[in-house]
Amino acid sequence: MLPPFSAPPMAAYPMFTGVAEGRSQLIRLRDLRSKALHLEGAVAEVGISFTTRQDDAFVAARMSLVFSYSNAVARDDGELQVFLNNEPIGSVALGKARGPKSRAEFTFTPALLSTDNRLQFRFALKGQGAKACTLDRDRAIWVNIEPATFVYLSTTRLPTADDLASLPRPFADPKDPLPLSLPFVLPSDPEPGVLQAAGMAAGYFGLIAGNKGASFPVQYTGLPAGNAVVLVAGGNYPPGVAAIPGEGPRVAVVANPSQVDSKLLLIIGENAEQLQAAAATLATSPSRLSGGWSAANAPLPPPRQAYDAPKWIPSNRPVRLGELGDGGAINGRRLVDSPRVSFRTAPDLFFGALSGGKMYLHIRRADDSWIDPGNSRVFVDLNQRTVGEIPLEPKLKVLSRLKEWLLPGNAEDRVSQVLLPAFQLQSQNHLDFLFELRAKANTDCEMLDWSERTGIDPDSTIDLSPVAHFAAFPNLALFANAGFPFTRYADLATTAFVMPQASSAEEVQSFLNLLGMMADATGVSPTRYKVVDAAQVDSVADRDLIVIGLNSTQPLLKRWESFNSVHITPTSVTAAPGLSFLQRQFQPTDPRAPYYRGAAPELAKANLGKPYAFLSSFWSPLDADRLVVMVGGTQPAALVDMSNHLGDPEMVAKVQGDFYYLTGSKGEFYTSGIRKFVGGLPIWWRIQWLAGSFELATFICVVCVIFIFAVTIERFSAHRANRLLSRTLSDGS
Structure with a gap:
């Protein structure tokens, strides 16, 4: 139970200042928009926006422009101009001399940059301009700004005050164009309650990072260089960090003694319960925090309802x-x-x-x-x-x-x-x-x-x-894209994470990365999930389970291995048999099912003995109405790679079925085809869906109904004719 809320005392202690440090950023067009920018016609213009951190001061800037153009442009010559925030920063003459695909480099004054920026590209054929926009577009004339284009910025991070009112900065900045990497420092051998508190903080920063992605490296000793989140339990502060005054759950921001211009966000409590109270305040009520440190015991918000995630558009209204x-x-x-x-x-x-x-x-x-x-x-x-x-x-x-x-x-x-x-x-x-x-x-x-x-x-x-909410499970594609069905309740009130009894730093990082991904998918920092170790799994049997760990440390991976559709040993790989022909005839159609069974077994056989990680989903052995997703691996680095994999939109598209295998940068799925449908359909929709699923059976049924109807009509007609004939004969006699 979280302690009741009271007005938080605030203090200006401790306050530090730092000196700025030089950094560099590479802002790639492929990260802003996955495909090339296309300019078409004799005169054309296109632009794209990008943002930069609010605490960055720019000292140098350069652009590498990669472009291609059609033969028509090469024949007639033209000019490509580049503007930043409506100011010209370079131009390129296009024609036969340059070639159909080229690169150009520009340096420009960093004074043109701001937090919100717009790059513009204008193209015009030679001699065109005054009347070109009145003509029909000639699709043979085009220029592409290729995804390999990038802007390179050399920046100085400005020093910031130790003020919680600035959160989430400097630890995360919504304007930062780059993925977030924010280290966490936890007590050695953290208990499940401490991990639960760390997960709340990771969810908060994952939500801030958004679709750029977030990773949370974990360490148990020492302090990393740069900004970091530190969980302080029982007054055990890291070396070089002064104790924060006050009692109870608190949050503080202080200078990082390992790197003077960086900050530490301290989440403080005497025990796991107080750490959870402090982390929950950070995750759900950051506006309550200000000053160098603040008491942090705000109550949790009311439980979320199913499908009310702020980022999911409603399906019951325009x-x-x-x-x-x-x-x-x-x-x-x-x-x-x-x-x-x-x-x-x-x-x-x-x-x-x-x-x-x-x-x-x-x-x-x-x-x-x-x-x-x-x-x-x-x-x-x-x-x-x-x-x-x-x-x-x-x-x-x-x-x-x-x-x-x-x-x-x-x-x-x-x-x-x-x-x-x-x-x-x-x-x-x-x-x-x-x-x-x-x-x-x-x-x-x-x-x-x-x-x-x-x-x-x-x-x-x-x-x-x-529309209706109706889907077949297990389906790892729904989990990889949106953490579903766990995110059905955005606060994860029906979810439990099962960790090893002594979790390694990499296992905890995988756990935190998943929570960051789920927060981004829903728009809510989750706070109502549970964290237990394998020995306590029966206590959360009534929840959907996410089991995380290495084969060597997580006993449930071995105990429940028989439920996987692919079984991997050091010397062999076997796949569960799919549905037989007869079973497939009685399996309703799943519109989200993969088009083929997948190649995970073949990839695993080709990489026997190499490190790998996997996702597996099946119905819980503890409750037939609850789902399990296992995130496992043979080595710590492979497990972290899998959790980062789930934050990459291009890689997530490969995750399907009920088993996914990842080794290095190669991943393949497998599906047994065995699934159960969850949700409700209106009766007419259900009839249509079943009729579409069993077309042959439906056809046979329709033929049988027509045959029975025809026989009934024929017999009724014959009976009626006999009666009429009998009546006519009796009347004649």
Whole structure:
């Protein structure tokens, strides 16, 4: 039980200042957007935004531009200009002399940089400009800014005061473009309650890091260089760190004696219960903390309800695009950047016979705009696949034109419906809007005035209703992408982590990395999970279980090994047999199932004797209605690689089925095909789903019903004819 909340005392003790240290950053285009930036036509412009840490001062800056262009550009020559925050930083002449794929280097003054930045790329063919934007786009003329492009920054980290009000800085910065790596220092041989407290703090920082990813290296002795989180139990402070005054659960920020310009975030308590209280305050109520140190005993927020994760858009009402991000990013000059709106959905959405969700798009255009609406259009991409093409001024059909004439209205009131196909919707989704704009005939293309009223109305909506929550398990793809089904309750109230009795630093790091990933997936720092060791697993039998550890230290990996669909020994690899032909006939269709059984056994056989890690999922031996995911490995480094693997979007796409094997950078899945469906469907949806699952049986049933109906009609008709004949004969006699 966490102690009751009382007003936290605050103090300015201790206060340290530091000197700045030089660092470098590499901001890659591939990390900002996975595919190349595409400029098309005789004159084109595209841009992309990036952020930098708020406590960085820039001392040098350089850009490496990698680009390619079409033969038409090489033939006619052209120029590619680069701007940073509307200031020119370089230009490149394109033509035969340079070649179809090239690199250019620019140095530029770091004074142009700010926390929020925008890179712009403008291309024009030689002699084009004043009237090019009025012409139809020539798709043979294009320039690509390749993903290998990067900006290199040399920075100085500015010293910061020891003030908890600055959290999460300097330990994590939402504006930092790079993945977060934040070391944790824990007491030696930490008990489960201490690990539970550390996990709450890791969830908080994982949420701040967001989709950039977070890793939390762990050590039990000494202090790392750089910023770190330290759990102080029973007054055992690290060497060189002064004791913090006060009693009870506290949080403090102090200078790191190992590196004077870095900070330590101290989570302090006399025992595991107080450490949990302090960590929970950090995770759920950081605004209560200020000064150099503060008491930290805020109560936990109320328990979360199922599917109420803040990052998951509701499936019971339409959601405004303005709720999903900055509404100003989808209008005005930023339209040339192909604005993106990102959103997450509950991973187990089931659309049944519906084709998918719907987006109702309002496109605005200023009355005095230079845009020619009749020849301009917007392309809508969902997860890099085009799902809609919308003209700014649709060509109305006869009845629509009659309605417009009889009931004139504002063109902005028109709503365009875009289908979001169910098979393209994922746990994490990106909507990209590509504006292909044409100018009116009398427009000077070099003097375009962009109105903020032109763009996509933030009141446009995404509507995923009505859908059901229905999915088959085990399914590691849902776990890898969103921590599901554990994240069904965003505070992990139905989850328990089972750790080895004496966890190594790498095993604890894997645990913390997973919690950071789950917090990012839901938008909530989880606080209601339990942590136990293998000997106490029966005490959490009523929860879904995540078992973490090495083969040599986690006894449950061996005890429950028979439930894995792939069995690996030092000399052999065997895979559980899949469903027989007869069993497959009685197995309902799972739309999320892999297209094939996977190659994990073959990869394991080819790498026998090498270090590996694995994920395995099955129904709990302790409760048939609870799920288990095991995260295991043969060596500490392999286990950490697996937890980091789950934070890499490109690698996560490979995780499927009920077993996943990882050795080095190679990973493969395997599925036995044995699964159980969880969730509820409306009766008509269930009939449709079962009919679609058993098409042959459904066909046979329909034929049988028709045959029985036909026989019944034939016999009834014959009976009726006999009666009529008998009556006629009796009347005649």
